Amino acid sequence: MMNRRQFIQKSGVAAGAVAASAVLPSSLLAGEEKKPFFQTSLAQFSLASDFWSGKLNTLEFPAKAKKDFGIDIVEYVAMFFNGKETDTAWLNDLKQRTTDLGIRNNLIMVDGENIADLDDAKRNKAVESHYKWVDAAKHLGCYAIRVNLGSLDQQGTADEVSKAAIAGYGKLLEYGTKAGIDIIVENHIGYSCNGAWLANIMKQVNNPRAGVLPDFGNFCIKRTAPATNDIAGWMATKCLEEYDKYKGVEELMPYAKGVSAKTHKFDANGNETEIDFKRMFTIIKKSGFKGIVGIEYEGGVYQSAGQPGYLSNDDGIRATNKLLQKTVQAV
Secondary structure, eight states, X not given: OOOHHHHHHHHHHHHHHHHHHHHSOHHHHHOOOOOOSSEEEXXXXXXXXXXXXXXXXXXXXXXXXXXXXXXXXXXXXXXXXXXXXXXXXXXXXXXXXXXXXXXXXXXXXXXOSOTTOSSHHHHHHHHHHTHXXXXXXXXXXXXXXXXXXXXXXXXXXXXXXXXXXXXXXXHHHHHHHHHTOEEEEESOSGGXXXXXXXXXXXXXXXXXXEEEEOBTTOOEEEEOOOSSSSHHHHXXXXXXXXXXXXXXXXXXXXXXXXEEEEEOOBOTTSOBSSOOHHHHHHXXXXXTOOSEEXXXXXXXXXXXXXXXXXXXHHHHHHHHHHHHHHHHHXX
């Protein structure tokens, strides 16, 4: 039987616990959650099929990002501007909408003419075709545009393309510097999917306005040729040789000014089936990166084309965001 002294001691412990729970944050009692070491943005391509079908337009994108997903940093895709990139009234409208919503315009992803073309005249023309996007980015308050080094029909050896890329990229960086806009490169096409090759470009240009946007899913260095030079043709190609994605991200992180968290499919536990996010973010965190990680769910493009196993755009974005939150606690 419990005596009076034992009762008082046990009651005192219980009372102390109740008092502590009243004054201490629940996070300390349950275990402190880690705060993200990065901010999260939404890449417009995550909703690509909605823009292609006309279900959404770019003016509606910022509100969609904030109201449906709680994300207040956005990354645009040039093709979805539909020729409005030099329309001052349209740009003002987009800028005002983001201001009203409290949204930050981060960057514009530009897939244009090849600034690494071996032909001097074609390369110079390609560089100049990017100037309007630098201007649009500045108008919207973005910090950068994202470009490619190469094209689907790229000619030349790795060394030849490297020299052309440095020349074209260098010229575009001059324009970006005058405008106060960074020009960053994604591992996206051809030789740029080789982490060491792209890192060497950054070493060679050695410009504070230069940088990279490592994408988890773009390390295919050799694939079948597309039957047609469009999205459908590209989707039908198969990767024949892939560069080690974890090695590639590690090589690129010293030059990273952003990260593109690409996703396609998820398993029953909410993990990406082809990319180990814990391993990726361990590499990213170790690099000291403190910037913005963009959600780029690509599975919706395949889902809209009738391919099985993919989530819708909205569900895929939410699944990616949830995976990012889970990964933060694991690294």
